[in-house]
Amino acid sequence: xxxxxxxxxxxxxxxxxxxxxxxxxxxxxxxxxxxxxxxxxxxxxxxxxxxxxxxxxxxxxxxxxxxxxxxxxxxxxxxxxxxxxxxxxxxxxxxxxxxxxxxxxxxxxxxxxxxxxxxxxxxxxxxxxxxxxxxxxxxxxxxxxxxxxxxxxxxxxxxxxxxxxxxxxxxxxxxxxxxxxxxxxxxxxxxxxxxxxxxxxxxxxxxxxxxxxxxxxx
Amino acid sequence: xxxxxxxxxxxxxxxxxxxxxxxxxxxxxxxxxxxxxxxxxxxxxxxxxxxxxxxxxxxxxxxxxxxxxxxxxxxxxxxxxxxxxxxxxxxxxxxxxxxxxxxxxxxxxxxxxxxxxxxxxxxxxxxxxxxxxxxxxxxxxxxxxxxxxxxxxxxxxxxxxxxxxxxxxxxxxxxxxxxxxxxxxxxxxxxxxxxxxxxxxxxxxxxxxxxxxxxxxxxxxxxxxxxxxxxxxxxxxxxxxxxxxxxxxxxxxxxxxxxxxxxxxxxxxxxxxxxxxxxxxxxx
Numbered sequence: 001x002x003x004x005x006x007x008x009x010x011x012x013x014x015x016x017x018x019x020x021x022x023x024x025x026x027x028x029x030x031x032x033x034x035x036x037x038x039x040x041x042x043x044x045x046x047x048x049x050x051x052x053x054x055x056x057x058x059x060x061x062x063x064x065x066x067x068x069x070x071x072x073x074x075x076x077x078x079x080x081x082x083x084x085x086x087x088x089x090x091x092x093x094x095x096x097x098x099x100x101x102x103x104x105x106x107x108x109x110x111x112x113x114x115x116x117x118x119x120x121x122x123x124x125x126x127x128x129x130x131x132x133x134x135x136x137x138x139x140x141x142x143x144x145x146x147x148x149x150x151x152x153x154x155x156x157x158x159x160x161x162x163x164x165x166x167x168x169x170x171x172x173x174x175x176x177x178x179x180x181x182x183x184x185x186x187x188x189x190x191x192x193x194x195x196x197x198x199x200x201x202x203x204x205x206x207x208x209x210x211x212x213x214x215x216x217x218x
Numbered sequence: 219x220x221x222x223x224x225x226x227x228x229x230x231x232x233x234x235x236x237x238x239x240x241x242x243x244x245x246x247x248x249x250x251x252x253x254x255x256x257x258x259x260x261x262x263x264x265x266x267x268x269x270x271x272x273x274x275x276x277x278x279x280x281x282x283x284x285x286x287x288x289x290x291x292x293x294x295x296x297x298x299x300x301x302x303x304x305x306x307x308x309x310x311x312x313x314x315x316x317x318x319x320x321x322x323x324x325x326x327x328x329x330x331x332x333x334x335x336x337x338x339x340x341x342x343x344x345x346x347x348x349x350x351x352x353x354x355x356x357x358x359x360x361x362x363x364x365x366x367x368x369x370x371x372x373x374x375x376x377x378x379x380x381x382x383x384x385x386x387x388x389x390x391x392x393x394x395x396x397x398x399x400x401x402x403x404x405x406x407x408x409x410x411x412x413x414x415x416x417x418x419x420x421x422x423x424x425x426x427x428x429x430x431x432x433x434x435x436x437x438x439x440x441x442x443x444x445x446x447x448x449x450x451x452x453x454x455x456x457x458x459x460x461x462x463x464x465x466x467x468x469x470x471x472x473x474x475x476x477x478x479x480x481x482x483x484x485x486x487x488x489x490x491x492x493x494x495x496x497x498x499x500x501x502x
Binding site: 047048049068069070072074075076078080082083084085086087095096099100143144146147 | 397399400402403404405406407408409410413417418421422
């Protein structure tokens, strides 16, 4: 579960205040709002890369507002993906596991499990430099899912993709949701994406987040 | 009624003008060629002045051999120290906003713009200024048993003071070009800031690190003014190649001065070639 309580952010160019919402465990929430309204900033607050000026962030009921990003167990896929240029695809999938000092056998099992889920088994030995948009996207999602996070945050993951790849990725995100059950917060400004994916639809408008539970509506 | 197409007016003036590009290329090329020619002539004159026999004779002198050894040693120490400080400071300046950052940013440039003799003099004064009866040089010499002024460590410190500024600048540019988002993602994956730096930022910066070290080394090689003031020019003790040129010149031994100069030119060319090979794009 992700819960924001009365979050205020002062980011210089804009400020948000009184932001509260909640995403139930296992839900796929889509946060919509126009560009430049602070959606990315909210994700940064949730994963701990930015300190809110007030309010609290709760993950599975635990107040993590003052925790470091490393301790929060949140998988984060930024809009520009930020893959590590010096690391190959397999290196991305095992990065978090190596940091957690898991035994090699366990790491290898997890890497092949993820590669299978994301359909990137044939890319494991490849450098990330030559990957297509869709492939890079899968690697970034794999990296974020590798350590079985409590929560997955996706920042406009489909915005830079062509239509065919976008459909593939939507299917993939639904597969990931069914297979892992990870609580997901997906930021987009695309209505169609929200319609296909969302259990919970959050809308950021004029500094207020309104929430709609679509599992109950349908 | 019908308006003429917009191209009609322009088309009426359609004729071949004989405007040559030759003057442009002549001026641009001429100015550039003049400077290139100056550099080539400088080296050519040195080469014509000396002979292989004179060159080998100069390099066989024990003082000069000792100077070569000391140059290699001090330049390498200064370059390694500059590399460490450059990486740390370049990263901090590139990634963090803190009060007084602009001041630090300006201070780094001081060793670059300061007249070399002034830098040497400042080092000398720093080490010999009594602070409440306590003098840094006396303390280093008597208590730590590590005298600096007029000894080889002074050479390293004089070289480091200038070359480090260049290393910091190079590393700053390097880290500015690396996406900080990757380090942020690494932190969500379980890295501390230190681990994100070592596992994500530093591997991407390796070209910059090599370039910064090489530039620092080359700067240290060419350093003369601060060394002369702070380390002196004692043969077999604090004599580096730039000092050798000065010493040989001052006793009228032009042949040896030119031979050592050529050796330094050769070293500089090797460094430049290496930089081109490693840091294409970064140093241009």
